[in-house]
Amino acid sequence: MASSDVARQLDKGARPLSLAGHVGFDSLPDQLVNKSISQGFCFNILCIGETGIGKSTLMDTLFNTNFENFESSHFEPQVKLRAQTYDLQESNVRLRLTVVNTVGFGDQMNKQESYQPVVDYIDKQFETYLQEELKIKRSLHNYHDSRVHACLYFISPSGHSLKSLDLVTMKKLDSKVNIIPVIAKADTISKSELHKFKIKIMSELVSNGVQIYQFPLDDETVAKVNTTMNGHLPFAVVGSTEEVCVGNKMVKARQYPWGVVQVENEHHCDFVKLREMLICVNMEDLREQTHTRHYELYRRCKLEEMGFKDTDPECKPVSLQQTYEVKRQEFLAELQKREDEMRQVFVQRVKEKEAELKEAERQLQGRFEQLKSRHAEEKAALEEKKRLLDNDLTSFGNRKTAAALLQPPGFTVNGKKDKDRKNSGFM
Numbered sequence: 313m314a315s316s317d318v319a320r321q322l323d324k325g326a327r328p329l330s331l332a333g334h335v336g337f338d339s340l341p342d343q344l345v346n347k348s349i350s351q352g353f354c355f356n357i358l359c360i361g362e363t364g365i366g367k368s369t370l371m372d373t374l375f376n377t378n379f380e381n382f383e384s385s386h387f388e389p390q391v392k393l394r395a396q397t398y399d400l401q402e403s404n405v406r407l408r409l410t411v412v413n414t415v416g417f418g419d420q421m422n423k424q425e426s427y428q429p430v431v432d433y434i435d436k437q438f439e440t441y442l443q444e445e446l447k448i449k450r451s452l453h454n455y456h457d458s459r460v461h462a463c464l465y466f467i468s469p470s471g472h473s474l475k476s477l478d479l480v481t482m483k484k485l486d487s488k489v490n491i492i493p494v495i496a497k498a499d500t501i502s503k504s505e506l507h508k509f510k511i512k513i514m515s516e517l518v519s520n521g522v523q524i525y526q527f528p529l530d531d532e533t534v535a536k537v538n539t540t541m542n543g544h545l546p547f548a549v550v551g552s553t554e555e556v557c558v559g560n561k562m563v564k565a566r567q568y569p570w571g572v573v574q575v576e577n578e579h580h581c582d583f584v585k586l587r588e589m590l591i592c593v594n595m596e597d598l599r600e601q602t603h604t605r606h607y608e609l610y611r612r613c614k615l616e617e618m619g620f621k622d623t624d625p626e627c628k629p630v631s632l633q634q635t636y637e638v639k640r641q642e643f644l645a646e647l648q649k650r651e652d653e654m655r656q657v658f659v660q661r662v663k664e665k666e667a668e669l670k671e672a673e674r675q676l677q678g679r680f681e682q683l684k685s686r687h688a689e690e691k692a693a694l695e696e697k698k699r700l701l702d703n704d705l706t707s708f709g710n711r712k713t714a715a716a717l718l719q720p721p722g723f724t725v726n727g728k729k730d731k732d733r734k735n736s737g738f739m
Contacts, residue, residue, distance in 0.1 A: 349406075353405070353408070354410070354456065355407060356410040356457070357412065358489065359371065359464050360414050361464075362418040362468060363416065363418075363419065365497065367414075367464075367466055370466075370496070370549060373575060374587055374591070390420065390425055391414055391417050393414055394415055396410070397409070397410045398410075410458065426477060427477070427481040427485075431484055431488070434489055435610070438459060438607055440458065459602055459607060462489075463485060463489040463491045464494055465478070465481075465482060467494065467546060469497050469498055469506075471506075473513075474516050479516065479517075479522065482522045483520060486522055487523070491524045491525055492545075493517075493545065493547075494546055494547045494548070495513075495548040495549065496551075498548030498581050510544075510545075513546055527542050528597050541588075547582040547586040548581055549582055549583045549586055550573055550575055550580065552566045554566070554567075563577075618639075620635050620639075
């Protein structure tokens with residue numbers, strides 16, 4: 313038992329005892345190994361880099377296989393994250409590997425549109441896992457964990473300095489994922505330039521407060537090699553699935569007119585170092601750091617946003633049930649308050665509408681009275697005209713009768729006219 317474990321037990325008040333004979337719990341590591349082998353493992357890698365920088369080729373080289381690769385252009389309107397899951401097996405160990413590739417990264421004019429989809433994808437995987445944890449009936453033992461365990465950030469081998477997009481993206485992601493920076497296509501610059509470039513990159517990361525993944529030093533068995541490997545960051549890698557004959561054996565390499573760059577030759581590039589650190593030595597630590605550090609930070613912030621706390625203002629522990637009851641009462645009070653406000657608004661609007669309708673009714677009534685008065689006046693005027701016309705008609709009738717009485721007998725206007733017509737005919 314390590315000294316730190318003994319100290320931890322003493323802090324908790326546990327009393328160390330010596331055994332008089334064999335009990336059998338020393339087989340616990342074997343039990344864990346057997347259980348882990350039967351369940352299998354999962355590992356998720358996020359590859360971030362510009363189009364054509366060699367992300368897919370490096371993945372094929374790392375796992376010694378050919379993944380499904382899709383060609384992409386530099387004219388993508390926005391960044392898309394393509395996740396592909398594969399079931400791999402080596403000896404009797406099964407690994408479910410998910411490779412997430414960023415398509416179109418760095419091709420946009422607005423750099424926020426380049427890194428924001430990556431941030432959203434990582435948060436979405438955290439949210440999915442959190443929702444599974446919060447379920448009443450959980451199935452975490454067979455749940456496919458899609459959280460990103462390692463982020464390989466591919467840096468262009470310019471030899472000068474990091475791009476602003478690289479710094480901004482890594483700054484946004486360092487609290488969400490384990491970032492391992494790699495210099496892609498390292499065979500395009502000389503060794504002296506590469507050494508200076510590494511120093512320049514680490515200096516810029518430190519000055520900008522970017523926290524990249526550091527290989528752990530708490531395990532004595534790998535502390536020495538991890539210390540050495542931390543000094544080699546960022547790894548300068550070369551990927552290739554082509555085999556070239558060097559001497560009397562076939563090796564993975566890239567052949568140029570001036571010579572051959574061997575992928576697995578540590579004097580040519582850091583590919584072997586990256587593979588050893590990523591897969592053989594620290595894969596489980598990357599998974600653990602994702603769960604205990606990055607996911608816990610997301611979970612804590614999410615629960616704090618929801619109002620959950622571990623202690624009250626008096627620093628006394630608060631149970632989840634108490635917090636739930638408090639939030640429930642606050643929610644019901646807020647709901648009642650909004651309901652009252654809505655009711656008051658509704659009543660006020662009804663009153664305003666009633667006032668508007670009454671005003672409209674009053675105006676209509678006034679208009680009706682005006683029209684009624686005008687109608688009465690016009691009716692009276694018409695009746696007066698009718699009366700005058702009746703008087704004129706009566707007067708005309710009386711005059712006509714009087715005129716008829718004054719005419720001599722046998723004299724008619726028509727007879728006179730006929731006589732005059734006859735006389736005119738004889739003329």
